[in-house]
Amino acid sequence: MNANPFSLAGKRVLVTGASSGIGRAAAIECARAGAELLITGRDEERLLATLQALDGGPHRAVAADLTDPEGIERLVDKARGLDGVVHSAGIACSRPFPFVGRKVLDGVMEINFYAPAELTRRLLRASAVGRGASLVFVSSVAGLGCSAPGESAYAASKGAVSALARGMAIDLAPKGIRVNSVCPGVVETALFDAGT
Numbered sequence: 001m002n003a004n005p006f007s008l009a010g011k012r013v014l015v016t017g018a019s020s021g022i023g024r025a026a027a028i029e030c031a032r033a034g035a036e037l038l039i040t041g042r043d044e045e046r047l048l049a050t051l052q053a054l055d056g057g058p059h060r061a062v063a064a065d066l067t068d069p070e071g072i073e074r075l076v077d078k079a080r081g082l083d084g085v086v087h088s089a090g091i092a093c094s095r096p097f098p099f100v101g102r103k104v105l106d107g108v109m110e111i112n113f114y115a116p117a118e119l120t121r122r123l124l125r126a127s128a129v130g131r132g133a134s135l136v137f138v139s140s141v142a143g144l145g146c147s148a149p150g151e152s153a154y155a156a157s158k159g160a161v162s163a164l165a166r167g168m169a170i171d172l173a174p175k176g177i178r179v180n181s182v183c184p185g186v187v188e189t190a191l192f193d194a195g196t
Contacts, residue, residue: 009034011083014075016066016119019046022138022184023088024053030086031055038082040064040075041089066115072122079128087116087161088138097152105153112157117164124172131176137165139181146185158183 013030017023019041027039031054039054041047044063051061062078064071066089093100093108116137123129142151143158165181172179 007034011035012038012081013084013086014038014040014079014082015086015088016040016116017089018050019043021088023086024050026086026088028053031059038062038079066119067110072119075119076122076126076128079123082123082129082133084134084136085120085123085129086136086138087119089115090138093153094150096150100153108153108157109160113160113164116161120168129177133177135168135177135179137161137181139183141183141185144183
């Protein structure tokens with residue numbers, strides 16, 4: 001019997017945005033807890049560096065742009081028997097709202113909201129997520145109304161993903177699948193640096 005309540009031994013976990021920041025840290029900690037990881041990110045070089053940093057194994061990496069239907073399809077084809085998904089892929093946007101045009105707003109919503117929603121939908125349709133699994137969406141305190149000036153587009157995308165998680169939790173509860181969003185405050189990552 002494993003006495004560690006945080007053990008992920010024997011669990012398969014998919015982590016998006018694993019090439020940097022919170023996604024990379026989540027992947028490293030899940031591997032340290034014993035999980036078998038499938039990691040994804042757009043930057044193949046940084047993704048492979050994360051793969052090399054993971055304890056245990058066997059772990060796999062699939063470079064994919066989750067705003068591209070082919071990227072999602074390639075990832076879903078590799079994902080089977082998942083016990084957990086950490087949706088960490090995302091982008092920042094820091095500019096006053098009068099300067100947030102439709103193209104910018106669409107770009108932020110595409111990666112921060114539509115991509116994790118579509119990936120989850122496709123994983124569920126492919127029966128890649130098992131009963132008792134846990135889906136975690138990385139949102140932000142900005143999505144809870146604690147945003148700073150210039151974060152309106154980012155806050156809207158993170159608020160949408162938190163609302164999606166709450167709705168999904170109700171839809172998937174009968175299947176024994178838990179859905180949550182976590183809302184960290186400011187974390188010093190490459191994403192933070194890019195948005196400032």
